[in-house]
Amino acid sequence: MRPILLSGHERALTQIKYNREGDLLFSTAKDQHICAWFAHNGERLGTYHGHQGAIWTVDVDPTTTIIASGSADNTIRLWEVKTGKLLKTWDFPTAVKRVEFNEDGTKLLGVTEKRMGHLGTIVVLDIKVDVNAEQSDEKVMTIVCDESKATVAGWSYLSKYIIAGHEDGSVSQYDGKTGDLYYNIPVHELNQQITDLQWNSDRTYFITASKDKTSKLISAKDLEVMKTYSADTPLNSATITRKKDFVILGGGQAAMDVTTTSARQGKFEARFYHKIFEEEIGRVRGHFGPLNTVAADPTGKGYASGGEDGYVRVHHFDKGYFDFEYEVERERHNKLAAEGR
């Protein structure tokens, strides 16, 4: 598995997103522009210029028409994918750490930072997936996180819930329409920040990554922790692969915590775990800084990782990856195949 090295960013990566078809890749970094790439060969489609600060987050709507980005310049911006045109800018009092479209692209949530006397919030905006339409200035809803600020958030299936991960290691479930808090459950160690939250394809469950060196698979409906993956390093990102029942975790000691800068010391590897058996299956080396973000190709053919080192590495899985099966899995597949006949 030879990765394609995308060196379009000058600073640490913050987030990578595949579009729904898995042919495009969007990446944000602390260097103020967003890049779009062709996933299959790593050619750059283009960049999106306009932000005045580090960009923390990006998301693409399901039809790959528009992308939304959130930045340390206190704005959420909407761009046309094809042309790179800036469609809309929303201003906020503080930096935006996370944006996410709901499943049909009609709503966008943004997580704003707690700073300068402002509490952390989760805001919801109405979106028209049309490059020519006028976007509404109004925030449909604002959820204020007065206990512990939200660091990540996302929409569940049917946009029914908003799930947020907090700085104190807890996960909250809010009503997707009213913003009422249903549950707040401490799933990770106290005060070990949740650093990432990514969904499976139908948004019925999600995976969290935390500084407490674990990652958890949680059901969206009742916030039940179904699986736990333990690593030996603080985690920055986690994603669920399609087609195969794996999860990929990325992390590594933060640069400020590493005393000796040896690559093996920092544990800068992407780790593959079996989603159901919680066992580690393999690691992929390459980055020479902590992995800040990992993303799985929605078509299940590969994954991409972005590191503190400023590189995006796009991997396409080999045959061995697809052939790998636990005995019981093979058994199950054979059974299903037999039944299907």
Place this chain on the structure above:
Amino acid sequence: MAPSFETLRDENLDDDDFDETEVDISDLKEKYDTQMEQGFDTFVVIDGLPVVTEDQKPKLVKFLLKKLNTAGKTREDLIFMPMGEDGKSLRFAFVEFSTPNEAAAAVRQLDYTPLDKKHTLRVNKFVDIEKYGAEGRVDEEYHPPQIEEFQEKEHLRSFMADPSGRGRDQLVMFRGDTVGVFWANDKEAPENIVDRQHWTETFVQWSPLGTYLTSVHAQGVQLWGGASWTRQRRFAHPFVNLVAFSPNENYLVTWSNRPISIPDDGHPALSLDDDGKNYVIWDIETGKPLRSFAQLEVAAAAPAGDENAPKKPVKNPWPAFKWSPDDKYVARLNQGSSISVYELPKMNLLDKTAVKIDGVMDFEWAPATVQRDGVKSYEQLFCFWTPEIGSNPARVGLMSIPSKQIVRSLNLFSVSDAKLHWQSEGAYLCVKVDRHSKSKKSQATTLEIFRVKEKGVPVEVVDAIKDTVINFAWEPKGDRFVIITTTEPVGATAVPPKTSVSFFCPEKAKGNAVGNFKHLRTLEKKNSNAIYWSPKGRFVVIATVANTQSSELEFYDLDFEGEKPESDKDLTANLQLMNTADHYGVTDIEWDPSGRYVATWASAWKHAMENGYHLYDFKGEQLREEPIEKFKQLQWRPRPATLLTKEEQKQIRKNLREYSRLFEQEDAERISSADVAVVEARRHLLNEWYSWHEQMQEELADERAALGLPADPIAELLEAKTAEVAPGGEEQVIEEIMEEVLEETEEIVN
């Protein structure tokens, strides 16, 4: 109503004509009365003397004086021997010493001294006799002592019986604040036996035969053992730093940097005599202290006239007390002057004097009782060395105890340092001698090997080692050794210099004789700095430990059963590198007592990087790797020596094939059954997951239907978009032709 001043009744008021004498305070007086200085602290009472007449008395007194003056100062007129009415002595005497300390010393040293076959001296403090023996204190009637009912204790060696029947070894692991004992389990996670938080404050240690686990606390040392891991013994040595056992687990030495200070209200185990002492020697069976010692002031003054004085000795050498292999003697070095040998269990100086050896720098007991050729009587051996003093040469000597005879001595010149290495059975002693040239500019090392078991203890010299030897290790129970040398002395350089590893073995010789030691092989340009022989010999791990740059482990076999190089055909070894491994940041390595496994670990005591342990088999194949936060210590539980005779062991070795077939079968069965269990658990997990997932899908579909949403929310959107891009709904086919160059060759056509 509470009494107030107004409501006080007469009785409550102080009565002026209250008679104090009426109160009976005798019980209080007895309890709290100040003990007047009795002035009898310098007196001792000697019992058990023979009956003498007035004529014989001076003779006895004179004889007593001689004995008494070994403990303290006293004079003839200070010995009072009362005579009975019949003109015969009453078999006891009072003696006054000049100080209470001397009196105490006399009691300690002279009590139970045999006088002749019939008489044994009993020496007691006079005040003690007063205290315990005064009239009325001793009950006239005899009461048989209460004998507590016998309670069976747990078998302390139950650990030898592995419940799984596989003869696994135990190991202790100390990580974070938790100490746990485990069965080593090959590739699988070790099986926990007991796990306790804050079991120790500083470290844990097995006793040499594995009977006890030692925990160290500010109050002292505790020993644990038995199947339920109960406390077996306590040794209250406050602020103890280090612990050492005698080889047969009979005695224990504890050391604290801080001198013992006995509080005014006493100490549960130690007495005032122990005040100011640093070392305590304990009897493990009784849990009582035998004797305590103060730290020795290190004689820093170098021998006169020798400007090439040996390096300043370590301030507190450990172990300070070295045991003979049978626990009969313990000895301590008084650097530069003598070696004090104490006899156990009385802890008295052997022959009442230290063994005077001028300039002695170091000594080492033979680790096993050696049967020398032609020597029938019982003896223990130790070796020592002295540096050059003036024009006298340096000397290595072998002394026999208890006779204190020097069995063999060797004179050496131009010696700057020497190290003594015994082979585990005491058959050989290798003295590593660092020599300097006349100009003192260059260094060289020679190895002087004493063949202790052979007649006359011949000495063989293995020299021609130009470099500094930084490490040396004998093969346990064998006759081969490994050294590590380096060209530069190890200084405070950032990058340690390259090292060479050399293997030595004896030449082939006729019969049972062991031939001359010959150089077998040298491996150059290594980083290795440590040698770990398997406890059963043959295999050795050469490692680089506590080094930030490299951390390789090399597993060697010295009796490789493959082809032997022609050059080694006269040697008794066939060296083969079996495997190499790398354990980043390794700080410690230990073989298990059976020689089957090697544990390597990176301890949080040394650094904070990748703490945890690895487990290898003797071939160097990695079995396990477990990173553990704050991993501090690992120690295999030692095993006592086998009870099988040599013949029985031979028999087993002969039938090894049969046994191993049985064991292999068992292993295979176990592994397959474990596999079945794992597979079953996985199948369960898989089914659980998919049933949950299906249920969730159904729920989702139902909810979608209820809300009147399409099954696929995005399909419609995409359709709309496609319509926009390609109006008319016609499908557009985009063909892409890829060309791939498989091979390219260039030929020059003439």
